[in-house]
Amino acid sequence: MSTEEPPAPPMQAVPVDPSEMAAPPDDGGPSTESITEPAKLLRIASMVRELLEETRHASMDEPGRKRLVEIYHRSIDELGESVSQDLQHELQELVPPLDDGVPTESEMRVAQAQLVGWLEGLFHGIQAAMFAQQMAARQQFEEIRRRGLMAQNPGQPPDAVQPGPGRGQYL
16 A cells, blocks of 8 residues: 555646647646746746855845846746746745845845755756656667567567677677
8 A cells, every 4th residue: 555646747848839828727637847948947047046146145235136026026927938837836836925025135045046946946857857758769769679670580589689789799
């Protein structure tokens, strides 16, 4: 009796028409998280990371913090346009509200660090999905190759057909 959850669907970077992202999923099943504009996502992530570094190294006055809040909210909006509805919802749940006046420097650092952490997690998910896709493609290729070798050598049992290279030139 196991209480393990089924694995999450893989995340994919696929081009999607932004008008299609407004509609919620119809089937109620698990949806695929996707990135519609990976280059934009990377640019925003780099900018947010640099802003976080700047806020760590310099103290900011009130106008600087106001401007940083504007940039922060615009970054959140732009990120929301670049990801699927599932990821938009996740992002909105994790983003701390900074609407109550001018935040302190530490509030800004925490909000930016949280956003950078979410983005890094997203990138790790993309890397894991790409690795899984690469492994699946490799397995498919090996299966096709094995079937081709079996077709060329129909009299041999499947274990006798070696998919790798034959013996070396000296053996």
